[in-house]
Amino acid sequence: MSARALQTQQVKRLYRHSLKNLLSWAIRRDIFFEEADQLRGEFEKHKDVSDVGQIGRLIQKGEAKLKEYQHPDPYIVPYYPGGSLYARNPPFSKELHQQLDFGREDH
Template identity: 35%
Template sequence: MSYLQTKVLSHAQRVRKLYKEALREIYAHYHERAHVRYWCVMLRAKFDEHKNEPDMRKAKQLLLEGERKLQENRHPFPFKFPHSPGGVAYGRHPPTPDWILDTWHPLEKAQYPEYFARRDVRKREFIERWEKKYGKSEDTHHH
């Protein structure tokens, strides 16, 4: 649930987040490079116009207004990177689980001797840490 906010963001962090999301909205609305660049430059100019605002009340009001405008102008099909959550290729090639390497033939493992030597050490360390924390597992498969 990475979409849930778990910490309070500072004003500067919220401004940066607003800027980044506004750029993504521009990418969703415009497809010609010239239009995208034009609106990105206009957006940056708008942010730079108020970047040294000394009055925090006005800065807060500008931030809230910007967040409101962003929500009002959301594209119905927002821009998503292909491999990001919501993208067309998300989860298409799930990562291979580590235990698959245990099924390799010894001749296959011999092609990568340093890797498998280091992996065996790490695997032993992991098992030792596990047994130290949780105790040895009872083997229920052998009677």
Template identity: 35%
Template sequence: MEKKEEAKRCELGREIEKQKRRLIEREREREMSSAVSTTAYLARRAAQKERVRILYRRALKDTLNWAADDLREKFEANKHVSDLDTIDRLIDNAEATYNNFRHPDPYIVFVIVEICSIFSSGAFASFWHNSAVLKAYTIFLSAVPWAPGGSKFCRNPTPPAGVIFY
């Protein structure tokens, strides 16, 4: 009788050990799956934040100064939304609205890259890299839409030199 009881105790002990191992394995699996889901969640949130930042900057550039506050209020109204699908839907709606109201022929910012690459080697390298002339020239061309490459370049050609309109 004692041997049977002892055998039952041993068998119960083995069952308890098996259950403990299963629980430990399940806990490890949960931790691993939660780590993966947490990583996926954080990656998706980072992508959403980047999309919102880019959208806000584009919209702010196209908005007149007096409407910048209204634009900021629209972005701030949905600042505390935490559901990922809702955020994606809001971003898609905002991008569609932005594309709908965007100017059909926006100003093109023109920056000289060729000059920088041409004069960045050889004897001119130190002059051009340290020169305020190149910086001023680049800023001038990037700020003026009627410069070559800008969206207003040759849109309204100037009249001939001998013709004067009053």
């Protein structure tokens, strides 16, 4: 894999993680969209940089900034591992069967 392709992948990952981190800080959608536009503007500002060394330095600065602004209690989707609903209602074991006959069904 070329250095340029690897850096492109790193930039995409950095942008995605930055958006996820931003969602933990700005939970109201209107504020999130404004902040996301500013974040996108920061990435767009450097889109024409072609020097591999300079791109590497920009990625390092971005990752350091992401680490600095990491939320201490990040938002986790409730049904993902670590979320408040994760495995709350685990599936029944195969030995148990669901009884749907409540006495009103015709036999």
